[in-house]
Amino acid sequence: MAAVTELRCSLCDRAYAPDSVEYTCPDCGMVGTLDVLYDYAALRAHVDRDLLSASADHSMWRFQTLMPLGEASEVPPLRVGGTPLMATPRLAANLGLRAAWVKDDGLNPTGSLKDRASSMVIARALERHIPVVSTASTGNAAAALAGVGASVGADRVKIVIFVPASAPEGKIAQLIVYGATVLLIEDSYDVAFDLCYTLCQEQGWYCRNTGINPYTVEGKKTVAFEIAEGMGWRVPDAVMVSVGDGNIIAGVYKGFYDLLQLGWIERIPRLIGVQAEGSSPLARAWQQGLRAQDMPAEEADTLADSISAGVPRDRAKALRAVRNTGGGFVTVPDPDILAAIPAFARLTGVFAEPSCAIIYEGAKRALAQGILRADDEVVFLATGNGLKDVKRAQMSVGTGQRVPPDLASIRRALGIS
Ligand SMILES: [Zn+2]
Numbered sequence: 498m499a500a501v502t503e504l505r506c507s508l509c510d511r512a513y514a515p516d517s518v519e520y521t522c523p524d525c526g527m528v529g530t531l532d533v534l535y536d537y538a539a540l541r542a543h544v545d546r547d548l549l550s551a552s553a554d555h556s557m558w559r560f561q562t563l564m565p566l567g568e569a570s571e572v573p574p575l576r577v578g579g580t581p582l583m584a585t586p587r588l589a590a591n592l593g594l595r596a597a598w599v600k601d602d603g604l605n606p607t608g609s610l611k612d613r614a615s616s617m618v619i620a621r622a623l624e625r626h627i628p629v630v631s632t633a634s635t636g637n638a639a640a641a642l643a644g645v646g647a648s649v650g651a652d653r654v655k656i657v658i659f660v661p662a663s664a665p666e667g668k669i670a671q672l673i674v675y676g677a678t679v680l681l682i683e684d685s686y687d688v689a690f691d692l693c694y695t696l697c698q699e700q701g702w703y704c705r706n707t708g709i710n711p712y713t714v715e716g717k718k719t720v721a722f723e724i725a726e727g728m729g730w731r732v733p734d735a736v737m738v739s740v741g742d743g744n745i746i747a748g749v750y751k752g753f754y755d756l757l758q759l760g761w762i763e764r765i766p767r768l769i770g771v772q773a774e775g776s777s778p779l780a781r782a783w784q785q786g787l788r789a790q791d792m793p794a795e796e797a798d799t800l801a802d803s804i805s806a807g808v809p810r811d812r813a814k815a816l817r818a819v820r821n822t823g824g825g826f827v828t829v830p831d832p833d834i835l836a837a838i839p840a841f842a843r844l845t846g847v848f849a850e851p852s853c854a855i856i857y858e859g860a861k862r863a864l865a866q867g868i869l870r871a872d873d874e875v876v877f878l879a880t881g882n883g884l885k886d887v888k889r890a891q892m893s894v895g896t897g898q899r900v901p902p903d904l905a906s907i908r909r910a911l912g913i914s
Contacts, residue, residue, distance in 0.1 A: 501565045504711055508530075508789060527810070528790050540562075540758075541758075541760060556579050557577050557613050557719040558578070564715055566620050573649050583598060587844050588845050592861065592864065594860075595872050598728075598877065599876075600720060600727075603883070607643075607644035607671060609638075610637075610717065610745060612644070613716040613720060615638065616645050619654060622703050623653065628653070630705055633686065635741070639672055643675035643676070646677065658672050658679045664681075664802060685805075690808075708747075721753045725762055735767040735824065737769050737856040737860055739801075739856055741806040741809065746818045749768060749878065768819055770824070771858075772826060773855065775799035775805075778792055789812040789813035800835070801855055827866065833858045834855045842854075851889045853880045853881045
């Protein structure tokens, strides 16, 4: 087990004893999200990289020695992580990059990268005997929590979900199928977030809300571990990540940061965040050189529901991830996000939801702006499965051609004789 030495504020750098704070920095408030830090010298001395790589466990828990959970502690049975890192030469050629890979986290059990965070949070709830875990979510984090929770059993961990009523049907169906208590809030994600947090404080529930729970990143960081391991402990030049709350890009940064402290990699790749134009407060803050605590709250309006966040909860860590790595932010308007769904699928075989396919269009803009370069090796982080939001995909490609069941009609439809 990796013993947590301290929780450190990503904003003011103040350190706290691991059990003295549950969520965010008491001095900075909600914007001061915390890093979970370890005794890296001890880990360097005791964790053998090759031994770890030889593990027969291909889930994210193969990295348990680098995660904040006791060795004997129970982890949820639903298999999360160990997703493919696939070389995609056609994507590289199409964009004019030296090499490209897709890390396909849409293949996680509930269809998104969020499974990693939810597995970590449920493991912590089990370890600490907390009977109720709750989250506000645009959909994916909620589905992940409901699914991982179901694998453990509602008699041990009950799941309470707050999602905007406008969330895609597929995601809402997942929640109900898994048996979570589901509240469809008739307002935005940002409003649902605050309601959930308030109720968690009041009821003593464990709050999984993205950003404010420092342990979500400790699950999400495993995707960076898998990228580095999959490349033979080399790292790419850049990683493309879609960004809403900023917690995934924070997780990718933390994973590479941990590996750098261990001496297992030589540098952290440039992290390039892609935001929807209608929900791009982080891109604007980066362009204007704003500090996280000075960012104004904004209205978010984009069809890319998973990255629709007017108040990015992990804004401090997201800005740090991009600034510390020499990366950047780009934005993509909704029509181009829709067009990216089939474009990305036809170049890679990966059917991505809108807020994931956006990274394809984001890469084009990053190349045009010099944030990506033609000689770069780039990993595209696919965060969510396209089957979660079929309606948006249909807005892009239509609903298909109906044909009468006879050969003449079929020949006519195919344009053959
Ligand atoms: Zn602070």
